[in-house]
Amino acid sequence: MKYFTMTMAAVLCLLSGTAIAQTSGQAPKSAPASQQAVARDIDPSTLANAALQLLQAIDHDQAGVLWDNSSNVTKRSAKREDFVGYVGKIRKPLGAASSRNWITVRREVVGSGAQLPAGLYASIEFSSQFQGKRSAKELVSLRRDEDGMWRFSGYVIQ
DSSP states (O other): OHHHHHHHHHHHHHHTTOOOOOSSSOOOTTSOHHHHHHTTOOOHHHHHHHHHHHHHHHHTTOHHHHHHTSOHHHHHHSOHHHHHHHHHHHHGGGOSEEEEEEEEEEEEEEOTTSSSOSEEEEEEEEEEEEGGGEEEEEEEEEEEOTTSOEEEEEEEEO
């Protein structure tokens, strides 16, 4: 637990001060110029490596710690026990992960009026292999909060 907490702290520090870039097209017209500039300055590998560490936390049954350190947007949208239950329900049946490769890093600036609160977001998609040669796609989402820190904001597996 102490090792994981230290690892999460390192991941969050790594992500602080970093920004997301838009992979396709330009930032929406409603985004301030400063956000548009910030959106062009992030390395997709940095985001993918951070997301991989977050997936390893899920592998080690640390969904509660992920939620504890997540974006306030996530905390407002899901209760801790619901998030932990959801992750356990969808992830545990697959068993241990044997490999993961990131496929896509999507970065975007979300303006006001969108379904999500305005801000900078990143979604990192992985092709993952699990015990018994089961495969799945995992999606980790990050949000750059108002304090400039990148925080975990979501997890989906298909």
